[in-house]
Amino acid sequence: xxxxxxxxxxxxxxxxxxxxxxxxxxxxxxxxxxxxxxxxxxxxxxxxxxxxxxxxxxxxxxxxxxxxxxxxxxxxxxxxxxxxxxxxxxxxxxxxxxxxxxxxxx
Numbered sequence: 001x002x003x004x005x006x007x008x009x010x011x012x013x014x015x016x017x018x019x020x021x022x023x024x025x026x027x028x029x030x031x032x033x034x035x036x037x038x039x040x041x042x043x044x045x046x047x048x049x050x051x052x053x054x055x056x057x058x059x060x061x062x063x064x065x066x067x068x069x070x071x072x073x074x075x076x077x078x079x080x081x082x083x084x085x086x087x088x089x090x091x092x093x094x095x096x097x098x099x100x101x102x103x104x105x106x
Contacts, residue, residue, distance in 0.1 A: 002052035005045045006061060012042030013066035014073060057104040064097045 015038040023031035050058045068090050074080035 002049045005049035006053070006058065006065075009042045009045035009049060009062055010065045010069060012038045012045065013062065014069045016042060017066070017070045018073070054104050057100050060100055061097055064093045068093055 016035055019031050019035040019038055022028065023035050026032045026035075046058070046062050049062070052058075053061070071082070071086060071090060075082040
């Protein structure tokens with residue numbers, strides 16, 4: 001179940017990034033509310049996942065996977081450019097996340 005909680009937290013963290021960008025410095029109330037709500041829910045699900053994961057590993061998984069997701073979403077949906085430098089960075093992040101999980105006690 002902890003993997004499901006972590007996956008939900010990652011999706012919500014991606015939603016935080018999108019909402020915060022659309023809020024434009026908290027000028028748009030609807031997007032501001034979405035940012036705060038998804039941030040709170042994401043933190044809740046992260047805290048549930050951290051009941052099983054080591055805190056350092058769980059937090060690293062959450063931030064890394066969300067960062068990769070945001071980068072890919074930006075490329076696929078928002079027309080941002082995915083350079084080979086970014087692709088290498090994504091591969092390194094994924095390799096680091098896998099390495100953390102393989103060496104953790106969970």
